[in-house]
Amino acid sequence: MPAAGLRELPIIKALLIAGAIGYVALILLLPLGAVLTEAFKQGSSAWMAAISTPDALSSIKLTLIVAAISVVLNTIFGIAAAWAIAKFDFRGKAALVALIELPFSVSPVVSGLVFVLMFGAQGWFGPWLEAHDIHIIFALPGLVLATLFVTFPFVARQLIPLMTSQGRTDEEAALTLGASGWQTFWHVTLPNIRFALLYGVLLCNARAMGEFGAVSVVSGHIRGETNTMPLQVEALYNDYDFVGAFAVASLLTLLALVTLGLKTALEWRHRDQLAAPH
Amino acid sequence: MSIRIEHVSKSYSAYPALDDVSLSIGDGEFVALLGPSGSGKTTLLRILAGLEVPEQGIVCFGDRDVTNDKPASRGIGFVFQHYALFGHMTVAQNIAFGLNVMARRIRPSRRAISDRVEELLELVQLPGLGSRYPSQLSGGQRQRVALARALARNPRILLLDEPFGALDAKVRRELREALRVIHNELGLTSIFVTHDHEEAFTLADRVALLNQGKIEQFDTPRQVESAPATDFVRAFLD
Numbered sequence: 001m002p003a004a005g006l007r008e009l010p011i012i013k014a015l016l017i018a019g020a021i022g023y024v025a026l027i028l029l030l031p032l033g034a035v036l037t038e039a040f041k042q043g044s045s046a047w048m049a050a051i052s053t054p055d056a057l058s059s060i061k062l063t064l065i066v067a068a069i070s071v072v073l074n075t076i077f078g079i080a081a082a083w084a085i086a087k088f089d090f091r092g093k094a095a096l097v098a099l100i101e102l103p104f105s106v107s108p109v110v111s112g113l114v115f116v117l118m119f120g121a122q123g124w125f126g127p128w129l130e131a132h133d134i135h136i137i138f139a140l141p142g143l144v145l146a147t148l149f150v151t152f153p154f155v156a157r158q159l160i161p162l163m164t165s166q167g168r169t170d171e172e173a174a175l176t177l178g179a180s181g182w183q184t185f186w187h188v189t190l191p192n193i194r195f196a197l198l199y200g201v202l203l204c205n206a207r208a209m210g211e212f213g214a215v216s217v218v219s220g221h222i223r224g225e226t227n228t229m230p231l232q233v234e235a236l237y238n239d240y241d242f243v244g245a246f247a248v249a250s251l252l253t254l255l256a257l258v259t260l261g262l263k264t265a266l267e268w269r270h271r272d273q274l275a276a277p278h
Numbered sequence: 279m280s281i282r283i284e285h286v287s288k289s290y291s292a293y294p295a296l297d298d299v300s301l302s303i304g305d306g307e308f309v310a311l312l313g314p315s316g317s318g319k320t321t322l323l324r325i326l327a328g329l330e331v332p333e334q335g336i337v338c339f340g341d342r343d344v345t346n347d348k349p350a351s352r353g354i355g356f357v358f359q360h361y362a363l364f365g366h367m368t369v370a371q372n373i374a375f376g377l378n379v380m381a382r383r384i385r386p387s388r389r390a391i392s393d394r395v396e397e398l399l400e401l402v403q404l405p406g407l408g409s410r411y412p413s414q415l416s417g418g419q420r421q422r423v424a425l426a427r428a429l430a431r432n433p434r435i436l437l438l439d440e441p442f443g444a445l446d447a448k449v450r451r452e453l454r455e456a457l458r459v460i461h462n463e464l465g466l467t468s469i470f471v472t473h474d475h476e477e478a479f480t481l482a483d484r485v486a487l488l489n490q491g492k493i494e495q496f497d498t499p500r501q502v503e504s505a506p507a508t509d510f511v512r513a514f515l516d
Contacts, residue, residue: 169362172329176349176356177376178431187379191366 035253038246050247058224059232059248065140066215066228067208070147074204078155079197083189086163087171097160103152112146112217119145138220143228146214151204158200159193166192195270199263206259210252279340279353279434279467280305281326286335288321295321296332297491303469303484308461310478311471313488314514319471320439322488326469327356327437339435352435355428359440361420363412369423370395370408376430398426401460418449425457429464436461438470442477454481475515479503487511 008016040047050056081100085093103111117123119136129136136142170192174184190197212230219226227235229248236245281303288296296318303309311319324330326337328349336345344352363372371378373395377386386394399405402422412420421441428436441457442450458481461468472478478485479499486496487510495507506512 169358169360170364172349173356173358173362173364174375174379176327176329176354177379177427178350179375179379180350183379187375188364191364 032253035246035249038242039250041246042243046243047247047250050241050244051251053244055224055227056232056244056248059227059229060251062140062143062227063209063229066143066147067205069144070151070208071201071205073148074151075155075197075201077152078157078159078200078204079193081156082159082163082193083185085160086166087168100153100156100160103150108150108211108213109217111149112214115142115145115149115218137218138222138226140226142218143215143226146218147208147211150211150214151208154204154207155197155200158196158203162193162196163189195266199266202259202263202266206256209255281435281467281469282336282338283322283326284336284338286322286325286332286337288318288325288330288332294318294491296325299335299488299491299493301486301493301496303467305467306465307467308458308481308483309469310482310485311469311488312473312475312478312485312514314473316490317488318491319473319488323437323439323469323471326435327354328352329356353431353433354435354437355431355433357421357424357428357436357438357441359443361412361417361424361444363420363424363427365412367411368408369399369404369410369412369415372412372423373398373408373427373430375427380431394430398429401429401463402426403456416449417445418453421445421453422456425460429460434467436466436468438468440471440473442472450477457481487514489514 039050051060081096084090085097116137118125119129119142120126121130121137123137136145170188171184174188175181179187209228210230211228212234215228216231216234219228219231221227221231221235223232223235229252233245233249233252236242236248281301283299283301286296286299287294299318299322301322311322313319321330325332328344328347332345336343338344339352349356364375367375370392374391377391377394380386385391395408396405399408402425404419404422404426407415407419407423412423415423421444425441438457442453445453454477457468460466470481475485479502482499484496484498485502487494487502489510495502495511497507502511503515506515
């Protein structure tokens with residue numbers, strides 16, 4: 001029984017709970033429901049037809065390719081950066097940590113624009129790229145670069161605090177037991193961080209697939225070629241093709257729900273390790 | 279195996295952690311490195327393990343100069359204060375780790391490894407606990423597992439960093455006795471770090487007293503007690 005001062009009148013308690021639920025329903029559930037309702041408004045065959053047009057399929061494929069490349073590269077980088085920051089002392093460490101976080105505070109539009117400034121036709125390297133027939137802006141490499149930039153911090157940020165708190169002792173133990181650097185990483189470091197890593201990869205993937213602002217600037221919006229799913233949604237919406245727009249949007253929503261589900265399952269199954277690394 | 283440390287120095291940024299330290303340890307000796315925190319005793323132990331590299335001086339095991347050898351190739355076992363057991367592995371997997379990471383052509387068979395694990399569990403008096411996880415063990419049991427793991431590859435030298443530091447008095451006493459028995463039985467040369475002089479004196483054949491990166495005295499417990507070499511030693515024992 002809480003102390004007298006902390007006890008609420010039943011009516012206030014009910015109001016607070018109702019308020020919280022109402023707010024969540026209004027801000028989160030209603031839009032989510034709207035997306036699904038609109039997507040299936042003309043039945044599931046219309047939905048099916050909308051997501052299997054060549055342009056829609058191409059946008060799904062492009063999104064998967066961009067996400068796959070970005071997630072793999074940022075995972076490798078994230079582990080390397082977190083390893084260096086957590087296990088070694090070097091000059092400029094604080095600056096590196098701050099830099100890793102930079103993409104979070106930069107507007108995605110700016111993140112896309114910097115690549116246009118560098119690789120666009122009027123950009124620094126534009127003439128050279130054109131002379132060598134290399135396409136970055138309005139092509140897959142630009143989309144990947146912009147996505148990489150935006151999703152840069154997710155894995156590293158998840159790992160740095162955990163690996164810092166774990167310290168170096170386990171790795172030192174492995175070394176004194178005769179393990180090589182690679183064996184130590186594979187058999188000791190990686191298992192120690194596996195859940196945080198998975199968590200970071202999930203978040204990174206969700207953002208990579210959902211990113212709009214940065215890729216919008218570098219994409220060029222060529223349907224069937226450089227439109228990722230979020231860009232395709234906008235294009236269809238601007239065409240007043242609401243079923244098409246919401247059908248593709250519903251796929252993105254589904255992705256969000258799957259990510260949330262996996263994340264929750266992960267947290268629940270491994271709550272001990274996530275709370276206390278040892 | 280005998281150990282020779284000659285003119286070893288090591289500093290962290292500004293202050294010296296070890297200042298021209300020399301020490302000669304005989305084969306089969308049990309030596310304590312004793313001193314207050316910041317005296318350099320742990321740094322010296324880590325240099326012996328190869329976890330730190332001295333700026334000056336050399337370290338020899340027997341006739342072999344190991345100063346620049348990696349920890350893996352030194353033939354040592356190392357026991358950490360907080361056990362450093364691998365939490366995602368069972369006790370048996372922890373103990374077998376050093377054997378499992380060996381190159382395939384010299385690695386013992388799976389059967390031989392599991393026999394060795396059983397043997398080591400007997401040695402540290404934890405038979406039958408191989409399938410447990412470290413989180414299911416008490417502190418004293420964990421340190422016994424860490425000891426068994428460190429001994430798996432038959433090191434000739436055993437290095438222990440405050441091995442009893444995290445344990446309560448009774449467990450500490452039991453583990454101390456067990457360690458001394460194992461040391462004698464296997465004919466090891468053992469060096470342990472401690473800040474507790476009573477522990478150093480009851481366990482060690484000889485005690486090296488360190489202060490501010492220098493060795494103040496290196497002698498048998500009896501000799502240190504009856505004839506302290508410096509004012510620091512006298513004050514530290516009080």
